Structures are given as C-alpha cells and as structure tokens.
Amino acid sequence: MSKVKYHYDSETQSYRKIERRKGRRTGIVLLSILGSFLAGFILLVIYLNIPQIETPKEKALKRELQNMELQYGLLNKKMSQIQNVLANIEDRDNNIYRVYFEANPIPEEQRLAGFGGINRYKDLEGFDNSKLIIETSKRMDILTKQLVVQSKSLDEIANLAKEKESLLSAVPAIQPVKNEDLSRIASGYGWRTDPFTKVRKFHHGMDFSAPRGTPVYATGNGRIKRADNRSTGYGNHIRIDHDYGYTSLYAHLYKYNVRVGQRVQRGDIIGYVGSTGRSQGPHLHYEIFKDDRRINPINFYYGNLSPEEFDKVLEKAQQENQSLD
Ligand SMILES: [Zn+2]
Numbered sequence: 313m314s315k316v317k318y319h320y321d322s323e324t325q326s327y328r329k330i331e332r333r334k335g336r337r338t339g340i341v342l343l344s345i346l347g348s349f350l351a352g353f354i355l356l357v358i359y360l361n362i363p364q365i366e367t368p369k370e371k372a373l374k375r376e377l378q379n380m381e382l383q384y385g386l387l388n389k390k391m392s393q394i395q396n397v398l399a400n401i402e403d404r405d406n407n408i409y410r411v412y413f414e415a416n417p418i419p420e421e422q423r424l425a426g427f428g429g430i431n432r433y434k435d436l437e438g439f440d441n442s443k444l445i446i447e448t449s450k451r452m453d454i455l456t457k458q459l460v461v462q463s464k465s466l467d468e469i470a471n472l473a474k475e476k477e478s479l480l481s482a483v484p485a486i487q488p489v490k491n492e493d494l495s496r497i498a499s500g501y502g503w504r505t506d507p508f509t510k511v512r513k514f515h516h517g518m519d520f521s522a523p524r525g526t527p528v529y530a531t532g533n534g535r536i537k538r539a540d541n542r543s544t545g546y547g548n549h550i551r552i553d554h555d556y557g558y559t560s561l562y563a564h565l566y567k568y569n570v571r572v573g574q575r576v577q578r579g580d581i582i583g584y585v586g587s588t589g590r591s592q593g594p595h596l597h598y599e600i601f602k603d604d605r606r607i608n609p610i611n612f613y614y615g616n617l618s619p620e621e622f623d624k625v626l627e628k629a630q631q632e633n634q635s636l637d
Contacts (some may be wrong), residue, residue: 377441384444391451398458405465413472423461427453437625463635468545481578482554484531485615488598489520489585494621496520498595498636500629501608507592507634515635516606517561517599524566526585531560531612539568539583546597546637547589550582559604563597564589578615595636 318327359365366374406417432453433446489496497520504515534554541548546563550570553559566586576582587594600609610629617625 333419375405381441381444384441384448388448388451391448391455394455395451397460398455398462400606402458402462403513405462405469409469410465412471413476413612415468415472418461418465423458424454425457429524435605479556481533482556483558484554484560484600484609484612486529486531486578487520487613487616488528488531488560489522489526489596490529491520494624494628496522497625497628498631500631501610502630503632504635505633507637515637517563518609518629519636520585520596520598521636522594522596524584524597526594527581528562528565528583528585528596530580530582531579531615532558532578534558534560534576536570536572536574536576536582539570539572545590547591548586551590552576552582555600557603559601561597561599561601563599564591564595566594589635592636597637 317330319330320326321328325565402418402423421496433449435443436445436449439445491497497518499519501515501517501518503512505511506513528550532552532554534552537553537559538551543549547559548565548568549561549563549573549630550565550568551559551561562583564585564587565583566588568583570576570582585594585596591597598609599614600605600612601607613622613625
C-alpha cells in the first residue's frame with residue numbers, strides 16, 4: 313500500500329493531498345529490476361571466472377577420481393608383469409612339455425584371442441575415462457582367457473603323462489627269470505637247430521635255462537589272458553595281455569599260480585620253471601607279441617640291464633646254437 317502524503321497550505325490553512333506522478337513510479341520499478349539483473353549478471357560472471365572455488369564435496373570427488381586413475385595405472389603395471397610370467401609359462405608349455413608328450417603346440421593366435429561378436433564394453437562407453445577403463449577390462453579379459461587355455465593345456469599334459477606312465481609300466485621290460493650273472497640265456501630268437509629233429513627251424517622266443525621251480529616273473533603290468541596246457545608244445549604256459557598291443561608268453565612251466573582275468577604287476581611271481589610240453593630240459597621259453605606278431609624279446613630287457621650287460625646278453629642270444637624249445 314503506497315503511503316498518501318499531504319502538505320500544509322498556509323493560504324487555505326488546510327492539508328492538501330500530494331499527487332504522485334505515475335511516470336516517476338514506473339521508472340523506479342524498472343530501474344530496480346534492471347539493477348537486480350545487473351547484480352545477478354555480475355555475480356554469474358564472477359562465478360564462471362573463478363572455477364577454483366570448489367565445494368568440499370567437489371574437492372573430495374576430484375581426489376577420489378585422481379586416486380582411481382592412479383590405481384588403474386598400478387593395476388595395468390601388475391597386469392603387464394602377470395602377462396610376462398604367463399608368456400614364459402606358455403613358452404615352456406609349447407616348447408618343452410607339449411613337445412615331450414608329442415602334443416601339437418597351441419598357436420599364438422589361439423592363446424591371445426579376444427572376444428569377437430558383440431561389443432562387451434558398451435556399458436563402459438561415454439565417460440571421461442572410458443578409454444582407460446575399457447583398455448584395462450580388455451587386457452584383463454584376454455589374460456583370463458590365456459589362463460584358461462594354459463590350464464586346459466596342463467590338464468592335457470597331465471593326462472598324457474599318466475598315459476605315458478601306464479604305457480611304460482605295461483610294456484614288457486625285464487627278464488622273466490632272475491639272471492644276475494647273465495648265464496641263463498641258453499638260446500635266442502632266430503634260426504636255431506631243433507633239439508628233437510636236429511633241423512634248422514625258426515625259434516620265436518628266448519630260452520632261459522634254470523632249475524625246476526625257479527620263480528618266473530611278469531615282465532610288465534597286465535591281465536592274465538591264458539594259463540593252461542592246451543597249446544601244442546608249450547606245456548603249462550601263461551600269456552599276459554599288457555595292452556598297447558603287447559602280449560608276453562611263458563612256456564614249459566612246472567606250475568603256475570595265476571588264473572585267467574587276474575591283473576598282475578611287473579615283477580609279480582606268476583609261475584615256476586619246468587620242462588612240460590615239447591622241452592629238452594628245465595628252462596623257460598619266453599616270447600613277446602606286438603599286434604599278434606612275435607618279435608625278438610632281446611629289445612625288452614632295458615628295465616634292469618646296463619649297456620654293458622645288454623651287450624653280453626646280445627652276444628649270448630645271437631649264438632646260433634641248439635634251442636631248448
Ligand atoms: Zn624256446
């Protein structure tokens with residue numbers, strides 16, 4: 313409400329209302345609006361020109377951001393170190409382990425492959441530090457994949473090693489009777505004189521002369537395939553199936569103490585030397601089959617012979633004498 317002002321007129325001796333001019337009042341209003349605008353503008357200019365004036369909250373956020381960038385940097389450095397160690401393991405894996413167990417090396421592209429198809433990092437786009445975060449995430453993903461590939465490769469190697477171990481323990485590799493002074497080899501594999509007919513005949517095994525009752529050992533791990541006397545000439549004999557295509561045969565036994573289907577380990581006593589079947593005196597006739605073909609057992613004693621001893625065995629076995637059959 314605007315105040316009404318009066319002034320005293322001495323001529324009429326009365327108060328008169330003072331009429332205010334309308335134009336002046338409008339001017340004052342306009343001027344004050346303009347003043348407010350001006351003041352606001354000046355304040356805005358000041359505010360925009362002094363950005364270093366930050367609230368405590370802004371300061372804290374900024375510090376947090378700087379710390380995060382620093383941590384990302386450290387993380388990237390650590391990832392580089394891990395990558396180096398992993399590269400070294402991969403190198404050994406490809407050039408030593410996989411070579412040793414005859415597995416193909418894993419190609420570099422397969423080990424370092426990223427993730428194709430959809431953009432996995434879309435959610436990380438559109439921020440000030442998107443590039444840093446996306447790069448780091450990508451490196452981490454590739455590293456993870458490399459580790460998975462490497463871990464699978466080691467599983468494969470472990471299986472191959474197991475397989476190799478089982479192959480090595482299955483293959484016949486020792487002499488079937490104790491032969492420390494190597495004097496028991498009576499006749500080898502090859503053309504020999506038949507002790508009964510005195511004609512040259514191919515001798516398919518090796519003869520170890522030994523007193524009746526001398527223990528006979530399984531020469532590798534396997535399963536008893538036969539233990540009987542129903543095979544012409546062999547008398548009481550045992551056949552062991554060693555898997556991987558190998559079979560060993562022990563003939564003219566005095567007796568045997570295994571049955572068909574039984575599993576045996578290298579070195580187990582399976583029977584005793586005798587002279588049953590077509591035999592010229594107590595001895596063990598020993599044969600090795602590979603894929604159903606008889607091969608020379610001379611190459612299968614590496615389990616307990618030094619190179620010098622092997623030479624001696626070789627010399628004895630090669631003499632073209634009369635076999636004991
Ligand atoms: Zn023989």
